[in-house]
Amino acid sequence: MPTLGIIGAGPIGLECGLYASQSGWDVEIFERDRVGAHVRDWGHVELFSPWRLNRSPWSEEALRDTGLTLGHPDECPTGREFVQRHLEPLAQLDQLAGSVRTGTEVVEVARQHALKDEYIGAEGRSGGPFLLHLKGDAGETYARADAVVDATGVYHEPNGLGPGGLKAVGETSHRDRIAYDIPDIGGDDRTKYCTDTTLVVGSGYSAVTSLRQLAELRRQEGQPEIIWLRRHPGAPYEIIDDDPLDQRRDLSEWGNAAARGEIDGIVPAVGIVESIHSESTDGPLEIGLDQSEHPSLQVDRIIANVGYRPDNSLHRELQVHQCYATEGPIDLAATLLGGDSTDCLEQEAAGADALANPEPNFFLLGAKSYGRNSSFLLKNGFQQIRDVVDGLLPEFDAA
Numbered sequence: 425m426p427t428l429g430i431i432g433a434g435p436i437g438l439e440c441g442l443y444a445s446q447s448g449w450d451v452e453i454f455e456r457d458r459v460g461a462h463v464r465d466w467g468h469v470e471l472f473s474p475w476r477l478n479r480s481p482w483s484e485e486a487l488r489d490t491g492l493t494l495g496h497p498d499e500c501p502t503g504r505e506f507v508q509r510h511l512e513p514l515a516q517l518d519q520l521a522g523s524v525r526t527g528t529e530v531v532e533v534a535r536q537h538a539l540k541d542e543y544i545g546a547e548g549r550s551g552g553p554f555l556l557h558l559k560g561d562a563g564e565t566y567a568r569a570d571a572v573v574d575a576t577g578v579y580h581e582p583n584g585l586g587p588g589g590l591k592a593v594g595e596t597s598h599r600d601r602i603a604y605d606i607p608d609i610g611g612d613d614r615t616k617y618c619t620d621t622t623l624v625v626g627s628g629y630s631a632v633t634s635l636r637q638l639a640e641l642r643r644q645e646g647q648p649e650i651i652w653l654r655r656h657p658g659a660p661y662e663i664i665d666d667d668p669l670d671q672r673r674d675l676s677e678w679g680n681a682a683a684r685g686e687i688d689g690i691v692p693a694v695g696i697v698e699s700i701h702s703e704s705t706d707g708p709l710e711i712g713l714d715q716s717e718h719p720s721l722q723v724d725r726i727i728a729n730v731g732y733r734p735d736n737s738l739h740r741e742l743q744v745h746q747c748y749a750t751e752g753p754i755d756l757a758a759t760l761l762g763g764d765s766t767d768c769l770e771q772e773a774a775g776a777d778a779l780a781n782p783e784p785n786f787f788l789l790g791a792k793s794y795g796r797n798s799s800f801l802l803k804n805g806f807q808q809i810r811d812v813v814d815g816l817l818p819e820f821d822a823a
Contacts (some may be wrong), residue, residue, distance in 0.1 A: 425450045429556055429569030433459045433737065435506075436573050436790030436805045437575035438514045438524075439480050443809050445519045446482060448790045451493065453520070454558065456529035460546045462510035462579040468608040469502030469633060470491055472671035474498050474800065479510055480806040487513055490823060500671055528560040533572055533786070534741040544743070550784035571785035573812065574739065578732035579605075579789050585625060587714055594700035602726045606630050609637035617641060619724035623711060625697060626729035627660040628798060629672070632679035634727045638680040639682075642689040650690045651721060652682060653713075659683055659692050662806060693721075700726075734792045743782040753781050753796030760797055773807035776815040787812050 429570075430437045433455035434712045441451045458464065472479065475496035480485075488494060492513055495501055501509065515524045522723055534540075537552030539604040553568040582604035586592035595602065607613040617638060624634050631652070638650045654660060661676035682690045699712035734751050736744070747757030759774040779787055789808045796801040 425493055426570040427452060427553075427568070429454065429554065429567060430575060431483065431556075431573065432575040432577060432790075433479070433511075433515060433524055433526065433531075434462055434575060434577055434790070435460070435802055437512060437579075437807070438511060438520070439806060440573055440575060440789060440809045440813070441520055441523060442514065442517065443482050444813050445523070447813050449813075451484070451520065451523045452569065453524045453526045453529045454556065454567070455524065455526045459515045459524065460507040462577055463503045463507050463511065465503075465579065466606050467502060467552060468611055469606050470502045470671065471500050472629070472669050472675065472719070474500050474669075477801060477803045478506065479802075480809070483510070483514055483730065486517055486519065490517070498733070518674065525560075528558055530738065531557040531559050531564075532737070532741060533557070533739055536568065540741045540743060545782070549743070549782075554786070557709075572787070574786075574788050574792060575790045576738065577644070577793055578734050581733050581735045582728065583730045583733055584795075585700075585726070585730060587656060587696050587698060592697045592700050595697075595710075597701050598702065598726075601709060601724075602728050604728050604730075606633050607727060608635075609634070616644055617648055617725065619648050620708075621651065621699075621723040622725045622727060623651045623653060623709075623717045623721065623723040624727045624729065625653045626727075626730065626731070627654045627656070628729060629675055629745070630729035632661070632675050632682070633792055634729055635682055635687075636675075638727075639687055639689060648689075648724075650730065651693055651723065651733055652690055652763075653693050653695055653697070653721075654683070655694070655696055658800065711769075731798060733796050734788075734822075739783070739788075742786055744788075745781050745784070747795060750795035750797050752793055752797065753779065755780070756793055757795060757797070760794065760799070773804045773811065776811035779808060779811055780816060 428449045428451050430441050430453045437453055440704040441453045445451045460598040475495040494511055516525050534555050536555040543549035553570055554572045556567045558565050558567055583589055584591035585595050609617050622638055624631055659680040661679045663676050681687055683692050685692050695713040697711055701710045708722045745754045747754045750757045756774050756778040759778050790805045791800045
């Protein structure tokens with residue numbers, strides 16, 4: 425039986441493992457942390473997409489067969505609920521018994537029989553298995569696989585705060601006072617943000633989610649003061665007519681109101697963080713700005729919701745053709761960049777051909793396949809899984 429190595433035990437990794445095992449593959453899923461580790465990091469946040477968009481038909485059927493009560497299709501779970509009611513039960517299914525190896529990091533992937541610059545465009549490239557360099561509590565070792573799926577996502581690789589996508593001067597040395605995720609401001613992180621001033625940087629849905637939590641904390645405690653820094657003026661969120669996702673519409677309307685200065689305690693500003701400096705470990709952070717009417721700001725903490733990028737060092741020794749703008753696979757990136765709609769719900773899966781790349785039987789799936797493009801939805805990832813398992817791996821005759 426052929427072996428499919430899957431890197432990452434998040435939603436796409438687990439869904440892919442289940443679908444592939446049902447199709448006759450011997451599956452190994454490698455996860456450097458816990459099942460759903462990235463989702464756990466924002467477990468307090470409610471998704472604006474409902475259950476029906478966040479689980480596949482095959483996992484839904486498999487979980488229902490175990491007697492598990494599934495969340496209502498139209499309800500939106502929190503990240504924590506998603507892990508507890510879907511990802512953890514998924515990893516415990518009989519079909520994946522013994523297949524999920526947590527605490528096992530894949531450091532790099534290569535071809536056992538070939539260097540990166542060998543068999544360029546030649547059939548011999550697929551003449552041997554992949555070699556996965558593993559590191560875990562028991563030390564280092566190799567694993568072999570006939571095909572590999574990288575479903576590690578992008579959440580662990582935040583963009584820099586500074587100009588041109590660089591880290592701001594001083595950003596690394598003040599990392600302990602910068603959050604690159606959505607902090608649990610109403611829960612575990614509450615005391616951190618009962619401070620004089622918090623700076624939120626970014627203009628996506630993560631930024632407005634952080635702002636709403638800070639605004640609620642201010643309503644309850646009378647603090648903090650909140651500065652919202654964006655690179656461009658104007659309304660940052662598109663209001664979609666008859667938006668089927670109520671939470672997305674509410675976030676967009678609230679965010680645009682905050683950008684107009686209509687939300688108490690939130691001061692909108694336009695500029696780019698150029699430097700971060702403090703005279704002491706607990707003193708205020710002096711924020712130097714570029715292209716702003718304010719030369720500098722003083723804050724206590726920073727929430728940097730500035731997006732994420734893929735870590736492509738995993739497949740450095742493989743022949744993967746990347747987009748020079750998004751760092752996703754070139755054919756998929758071209759399809760996404762050429763689309764007419766800005767609504768992620770209207771986005772269709774790009775098809776099997778867009779997922780192929782020069783390295784035979786190696787695939788980037790899920791959020792990582794979109795690179796720096798943040799419009800990925802799980803429903804498109806489920807179609808990617810079908811395309812790969814059903815259409816792009818015929819030579820092993822897995823069924």
